[in-house]
Amino acid sequence: MTMLEIKNLHVEVAGQKILKGLNLTINPGEVHAIMGPNGAGKSTLAYAICGKEGYEITEGSVTFKGKNFLELTANERAGEGVFLGFQYPVEIPGVSNMNFLKAAINSLRKYRGEDDMAAVDFLKLIRAKAEELEMKPEMLKRAVNVGFSGGEKKRNEMVQMAMLEPIFSVLDETDSGLDIDALRIVADGINRMRSPEKSILVITHYQRLLDYVVPDFVHVLANGKIVKTGDKSLALELEKNGYAGLGIDENAA
Amino acid sequence: MVSTLETRQTVEEVSGDYKYGFVTDIEMVKAPKGLNEDVIKFISAKKKEPEWLLEWRLKAYKKWLTMEEPDWPMLDYKKPDFQDIYYYAAPKSADDRPKSLDEVDPELLKTYEKLGISLQEQEVLSGVAVDIVFDSVSVATTFREALKKRGVIFCSISEAAQDYPELMKKYLGSVVPAADNFYATLNSAVFTDGTFVYIPKGVRCPMELSTYFRINEANTGQFERTLIIADEGSYVSYLEGCTAPMRDENQLHAAVVELIILDDAEIKYSTVQNWYPGNKDGVGGIFNFVTKRAACRGKNSKVSWTQVETGSAITWKYPSCLLIGDGSVGEFYSVAITNNYQQADTGTKMIHIGKNTSSTIISKGISAGKAQNIYRGLVKVMPNAENTRNFTQCDSLLIGDECGAHTVPYIEAKNPTAQLEHEATTSKISEEQLFYCLQRGLDVEEAVSLIVNGFCKEVMMQLPMEFAVEAQKLLGISLEGSVG
Numbered sequence: 217m218t219m220l221e222i223k224n225l226h227v228e229v230a231g232q233k234i235l236k237g238l239n240l241t242i243n244p245g246e247v248h249a250i251m252g253p254n255g256a257g258k259s260t261l262a263y264a265i266c267g268k269e270g271y272e273i274t275e276g277s278v279t280f281k282g283k284n285f286l287e288l289t290a291n292e293r294a295g296e297g298v299f300l301g302f303q304y305p306v307e308i309p310g311v312s313n314m315n316f317l318k319a320a321i322n323s324l325r326k327y328r329g330e331d332d333m334a335a336v337d338f339l340k341l342i343r344a345k346a347e348e349l350e351m352k353p354e355m356l357k358r359a360v361n362v363g364f365s366g367g368e369k370k371r372n373e374m375v376q377m378a379m380l381e382p383i384f385s386v387l388d389e390t391d392s393g394l395d396i397d398a399l400r401i402v403a404d405g406i407n408r409m410r411s412p413e414k415s416i417l418v419i420t421h422y423q424r425l426l427d428y429v430v431p432d433f434v435h436v437l438a439n440g441k442i443v444k445t446g447d448k449s450l451a452l453e454l455e456k457n458g459y460a461g462l463g464i465d466e467n468a469a
Numbered sequence: 470m471v472s473t474l475e476t477r478q479t480v481e482e483v484s485g486d487y488k489y490g491f492v493t494d495i496e497m498v499k500a501p502k503g504l505n506e507d508v509i510k511f512i513s514a515k516k517k518e519p520e521w522l523l524e525w526r527l528k529a530y531k532k533w534l535t536m537e538e539p540d541w542p543m544l545d546y547k548k549p550d551f552q553d554i555y556y557y558a559a560p561k562s563a564d565d566r567p568k569s570l571d572e573v574d575p576e577l578l579k580t581y582e583k584l585g586i587s588l589q590e591q592e593v594l595s596g597v598a599v600d601i602v603f604d605s606v607s608v609a610t611t612f613r614e615a616l617k618k619r620g621v622i623f624c625s626i627s628e629a630a631q632d633y634p635e636l637m638k639k640y641l642g643s644v645v646p647a648a649d650n651f652y653a654t655l656n657s658a659v660f661t662d663g664t665f666v667y668i669p670k671g672v673r674c675p676m677e678l679s680t681y682f683r684i685n686e687a688n689t690g691q692f693e694r695t696l697i698i699a700d701e702g703s704y705v706s707y708l709e710g711c712t713a714p715m716r717d718e719n720q721l722h723a724a725v726v727e728l729i730i731l732d733d734a735e736i737k738y739s740t741v742q743n744w745y746p747g748n749k750d751g752v753g754g755i756f757n758f759v760t761k762r763a764a765c766r767g768k769n770s771k772v773s774w775t776q777v778e779t780g781s782a783i784t785w786k787y788p789s790c791l792l793i794g795d796g797s798v799g800e801f802y803s804v805a806i807t808n809n810y811q812q813a814d815t816g817t818k819m820i821h822i823g824k825n826t827s828s829t830i831i832s833k834g835i836s837a838g839k840a841q842n843i844y845r846g847l848v849k850v851m852p853n854a855e856n857t858r859n860f861t862q863c864d865s866l867l868i869g870d871e872c873g874a875h876t877v878p879y880i881e882a883k884n885p886t887a888q889l890e891h892e893a894t895t896s897k898i899s900e901e902q903l904f905y906c907l908q909r910g911l912d913v914e915e916a917v918s919l920i921v922n923g924f925c926k927e928v929m930m931q932l933p934m935e936f937a938v939e940a941q942k943l944l945g946i947s948l949e950g951s952v953g
Contacts, residue, residue: 266908267907268904268908269900269904270900289907289912290904290907290908291907291908291910291911291912291913293908294907294908294909294910295910299908300908302905302908304901305905306899306901306902306904306905307902308902308905308906308919308920308923309923309924310922310923310924310925310926310927311919311920311922311923311926315919316909316919319911319915319919320906320909320910320911321910323909323910323911323912323915324909324910327910359923376909380909380910
């Protein structure tokens with residue numbers, strides 16, 4: 217069964233047409249990258265898949281593991297196994313990373329008809345994942361993203377991804393704002409999520425992340441549609457010739 | 470904006486569910502409706518009070534007749550008709566005060582069980598001593614004998630008037646004078662019951678003390694009075710909780726709380742106020758006009774007010790600290806939630822009189838529906854108060870776009886060595902925060918609850934353990950999914 221199938225997707229935000237007939241199919245085990253100029257609709261695609269309010273689907277379908285995703289709320293979609301790594305992770309004052317993740321894990325388990333995770337197992341798991349991603353244990357006690365640097369926020373997203381174990385991850389510019397060491401750690405985290413059952417959609421502006429996380433497919437999104445699909449070499453070509461090389465006006469979107 | 474709407478609906482649905490709104494059917498003894506000298510004499514006689522106390526009441530009454538109801542708060546309500554209220558209502562069975570729980574009317578015990586307080590269980594299991602005030606009388610006080618062995622006096626204020634006249638004479642009205650303000654003066658004239666606590670020198674009270682206030686009877690005002698004295702070097706943690714039935718008419722609650730703290734003593738006073746807030750259209754609910762004041766008379770004395778206010782149609786309340794003794798400390802931690810048509814004008818007063826006194830104010834106001842939430846606070850430094858410090862932080866959180874939050878700070882420093890800090894923020898639960906939580910799997914209720922509890926964290930941390938869980942749930946119920 218396909219993981220994600222998007223057909224002829226049209227999305228409007230505040231009355232403005234952003235996606236205009238996008239098609240995308242992702243199978244289990246595949247890593248897809250979406251590149252494109254600013255304003256092409258990359259983040260809109262991520263939000264539309266995850267069910268953010270205000271992103272109105274005017275036409276088309278999104279099917280996830282055979283289910284009509286458009287009928288599900290954002291938290292139900294998360295329950296189905298979709299994770300969004302945010303381009304700008306949100307601060308939640310007064311709520312520790314630890315408590316936030318515990319609430320999230322138990323909500324997901326409840327959705328799947330499972331009991332809460334035992335406190336001991338949770339602690340073991342979170343310590344292990346934080347270590348893998350080289351996050352200091354005291355960061356877990358701090359309020360979610362409050363006072364975190366850009367790099368720390370992105371790393372925190374990866375800790376959350378590792379903890380929540382999604383089967384499909386959408387990573388929206390996870391590489392932006394990272395120095396080269398952080399980029400390597402984050403990329404390792406993404407690669408650890410790769411498996412024959414899991415899929416990843418990487419949204420990025422630059423191809424440098426794709427040196428570490430090698431995609432099976434690269435798509436170019438421009439003016440609300442996918443205009444070109446290729447393999448890893450497409451990303452390199454874009455880097456060399458720019459979007460203009462594909463005949464895309466960078467400011468057209 | 471759809472999720473905000475959802476949040477709002479969640480809030481409305483859940484808060485419509487005031488689970489303490491039932492009425493106990495029990496035979497009552499009431500004073501005639503309305504207020505005059507005869508009613509005050511009736512109350513005093515019912516309480517078998519000494520002559521001086523009756524005179525004190527009548528003096529307050531005469532003063533009250535000359536006073537005007539304050540109209541400076543940012544509150545919009547129909548002023549109560551003070552002649553249309555019963556000033557005394559008590560279960561008939563409490564006429565002869567029961568000596569032990571076995572003698573308490575079973576109907577009353579059932580009421581408290583429904584409220585989640587099993588008195589018998591409380592006596593055996595939990596380490597919290599409770600005084601139970603039902604309308605105008607204290608119907609039971611647990612653990613009093615055990616406490617007495619340590620010299621701690623924990624009884625109803627009516628009993629204290631009979632049994633401990635010296636302490637009563639010395640301290641009653643010494644912090645909130647009978648002529649203090651309109652509602653306090655009314656209370657002084659007609660107060661019916663409440664709790665009296667005395668912690669002797671050097672004693673650390675071995676358990677939490679608490680009072681549970683319940684308004685039951687229709688058209689009845691509750692006018693309780695609480696007096697707590699912490700003698701030198703003593704410590705006590707005191708909790709109060711409040712509920713009332715759902716009724717369409719507004720009911721008046723005008724209480725006075727006086728705390729006296731001597732050298733090196735400390736009182737920690739926590740309130741979870743959940744009076745009936747009225748329905749979602751703003752009909753009914755309690756008018757909560759309360760004067761609470763602590764006098765830190767001794768050196769290095771300390772008082773800390775912690776309040777979680779989720780109920781009442783109208784709240785008018787400013788728990789205050791008179792920092793008289795050198796080195797004394799005042800703290801005020803407050804969470805006030807208003808939803809639907811609730812209005813709260815609440816805050817604190819920190820009056821720095823002694824040298825090296827310090828105070829902390831942390832206020833968290835949460836507004837939803839069409840509610841208005843006002844923080845009003847005064848920090849005053851008197852000319853002789855050298856080296857005082859105050860830190861004030863007022864944060865407001867708005868849910869939806871029809872509610873309001875207002876901050877009205879007054880700062881008067883008459884000594885140049887004072888260091889005063891004030892921080893204030895106003896924020897909304899943003900779409901981004903909600904979506905972030907939803908994307909991680911939380912539903913809207915859970916998300917709002919998590920965000921609101923996070924917002925209130927600094928205050929919730931101050932609550933005693935027994936109360937913290939209940940208060941967290943209450944946040945959830947009042948607003949939640951979130952709050953709660």
